[in-house]
Amino acid sequence: MVEVRLEKVTKKFGRVIAVNKVDLVFEDGKFTVLLGPSGSGKSTLLYLVAGIYRPTSGKIFFDDKDVTNLPPRERNVGLVFQNYALYPHMTVYDNIAFPLRLRKEPPEKIDSKVHEVAKLLRIEELLDRFPSQLSGGQQQRVALARALVKEPSVLLLDEPLSNLDALLRLTIRAELKKLQQKLGITAIHVTHDQAEAMSMADKIAVIDQGTLQQVGTPEEVYLKPRNLFVATFIGNPPANTLTGSVQTVDGTVFVEVGSARYQLTEEVSKIVREAGVEKLVVAFRPEHAKIVESPLVDPEGDLVLEGDVYVVEPLGRENIVTLIVAGMPIKVVTPPDVKPHSSSKVYIVVPRNRVMLFDVETGLNIEFLIREIHQKIPD
Amino acid sequence: MRVRLNPAFLFLIPALTLILVFYVVPLILSVYIGFTPLQRWNLNRMGSITAYNFERLFYMMFHDPDFGKVIRTTIVFTAFTLAINVLGGLGLGLALYLMDEVLSLPYRILWLLPRMTPVAVYSLLWYYFFLGGEEGTLNSILLRLGVINEPLSWGTDPRLLPETAWVILILVNGFVGVSFGMIVFYSAFHSIPREQVVAARVDGATTSQIVRHVLIPQVRWHIVYVTVWQLLSLLTTFAHIFLLVEWGAVHRWWGSTWALYVFNVAFKTYEQGLAAAAATVLVIIGAILGLVALRILKFKEMMVEPKGEI
Amino acid sequence: MQDSRSRASVKSLLKREIGKIRGRLKPPAYRGVWDVETIDRRRLNLLLALVLGLAGLPVFMLYVLLVMSSFANTMLSGPDIFSARYSIENWRMLFEGRLSPAAGQQYTTRDIIMIIVNTLVVALGVTAVVLVVSVMAGYAISRMRFRGRTRLMELMILLHAFPGVALIIAVYAIYVWTLGFIPTENTFAYKSYMMVYTVFARAALEIPMSIWLMKGFFDKIPWEVEWSALVDGASRFKVWREIIIPLVKPGISALAIFAFLAGWEDLIYVHVFLYPEIKTLATFIEEVVGSIETTYLPVVAAAGTLYLLPTILFFVLTQQLLLQALSGGVKA
């Protein structure tokens, strides 16, 4: 198995910059998910690793070997396409055996390897069929088998689950993850489905418009999004955001959102004052907020917002309440028994440690800003 | 009671009329003429029925040396031109597919040129190329190179016949016919999802392995289709040969195929009965090959049912 | 009142729909490289280009020699292109009807012009007949329900496969028979009938494939367009004229070019039905080359070039469209 390292990799198609100066390490034996909206450059990035595209600039390493200009054949990668790209004129057996035949391995060895991988993926009884006689899920397994049979050092998956129905996707998601752990293979999985990413990944790399937004464990990406894009792309429903203006009263710094005031910590205040920031985005996840009937006097200095209930969507396990706060819609996930009346006035409480603050201009999380400043000027 | 006419019929009237007048009636008529002693377009002779034409045709096959030449020419010409058209078309389509698209464009135009050129001009090009005198392109080049020391009449010189006449026919028709396969195969290759090619590359296939294992097997049906269709058109069309014989560029008999023979008997020697009888043989072959082509086209799948009643 | 409002709304709706569908019918933009970029394709490209180029070069040279000879004082055959003298003398002679420097006037200028006009008439006539017939039939077969629809299409394919030689004998017999009814002394009526019959007979040859092509183009139009227009109260004829036809315009132009070229290049039919009373460029060249004694090839080269020119022009300008249409007939 190998570690895959990208250094300042850029890929342009004419004037379109599909991948922009990406520095990224795919750790050895880990399951990394590339997450981003459609057209963000995920597939391009994956194809760069596979050697299908050649970077416009930058380098790609497998461990310490520079593979930037090597053809796919010399990289030993397994690739599963979104549409599986099975050969329609070959049986499942021949499809899986194809990579081995190209390597001119002896027939007995090919046979045993094909059966081994077919057993692993539980498609042994399908070996005589043609791809057109398979269901989507079965085709997906065959494609996976074809990628795995050559024992690749990296497994690359381009939205392999997107053509499956919702239920099957959930099952295969879990199976795929287990399989990867069992084989201990370095895997890179592309998806635009954030739930899929959260559930499968050891590490998530969020990408938007060809630029890497954040790399981290699912928890990190979820709880400490590096910027507004990540905060609002991940989570369902995504994080709520409200823009507030920075005010200083008697030396304490607040953000004012609608009628509410939220006091900033010493550290944040300092940054805000030094940088002359006038506006901040206050954000929190819907499941981190609570709805209360009356405004408590809150000693902890939590974020308390006043809002009008707009609509309640009961989902069984929980309710999603949409409220209007300072003219903006805000969603809160509540236990199923909390069902405030429409247009009633309620209060939203978000614990202090769950409130996220972002710089309006750069979209950066203030915490990351502080960290970066500390790194730049170590005192 | 008013008969309600399906409006579709209105749209079809012109087409049906043309088909009736220029296909259905002539087809029946043509077979019928085969059984009449029609000569010099004397339509009065169409009254009597006779099997004489077929008997004569059968007799000629074995006893008329000139007709024997026509039959041998037809077989050789069809076999070789067919091979060139199918294999050459496959090679061309493949090569154009494998090339970068920008690069392939001028080649596609170049190779389609003979097909688009008016028959008379195309024949003129080759007539002049194989012209017997010193000014014929081939002669003048070979003379200059010292390969020959006197100009040769390539298509008619008894010392060279019949092979040279055949080569001329095959060459002239091959350059036209090859573009049909080229177009069919080129677009067939393009309809294979490109991911398959890329996937094969990732699995380590070389270009020739991709061609053998991924591309060619997927156009098997197209190969059969092109073969049948070309066989059909080689047996029945003669336009590109017609002027070469007429202008004396190739030998009258060693340069004639069955179809051209039919045409010349009908319009030069004016024995329409015999010509129609000979044509009937082509009609039967055409019907069989046409039916085969229909099956291959997977015709039914291409007929989408109309969705609404409009 | 109500009526005019609904008409306006139909118009605007149609415009929007047509715009949308135009976008959908357009082939997807070419997306850069399709092969693996890390593999060096230059050698492959070079090799293929060389092989195809060398194989096609002889034919290409023939064309070049023909066109150049039409301006030369001798028929060119290769290296002599450098020693020949070039002028427009051949073209002048062609239009004067003098077919060799030695011979006198065998044709008048009017003859030559008429030959070109006749060729054009045949080509345009074939185009018109093919267009009208196959657009109507293609629409019916693609869009309307009637009994024997599939059978009819099968018949078309079979007809297309039928040997033209077999047909032409009987078609000519019918021609001879019908000509008997035309008064010979009225030359205009006689010649007109010859022309019309030839045009229809030649067009009929193109009909099966053209209907097949047109049907393919109609198949591509989504049904929703027709429905939404009908729902908004447009009549069927109106739908046909204002929506369907504009949408299949690319198909119609492709077909028109095909039909024109077919009529323009035809030799056998004009030879059989029109020659020698009415001559076209094809039979003119046939006749001139055939009469060995008087042949002066550079002038024939000029005639050939003249005959070739529109074809090449059409072809190069529209080859993308043609390729698309040609390959559209055979998707299995």
Ligand SMILES: Nc1ncnc2c1ncn2[C@@H]1O[C@H](COP(=O)(O)OP(=O)(O)OP(=O)(O)O)[C@@H](O)[C@H]1O
């Ligand atoms: N071969 C190509 N030629 C030109 N532009 C391309 C090519 N491939 C991708 N692009 C462009 O690069 C950008 C990134 O494309 P890419 O396919 O990597 O997106 P993606 O994140 O995989 O999206 P999706 O989720 O829709 O698959 C897009 O703007 C796309 O249009």
Ligand SMILES: [Mg+2]
């Ligand atoms: Mg993608």
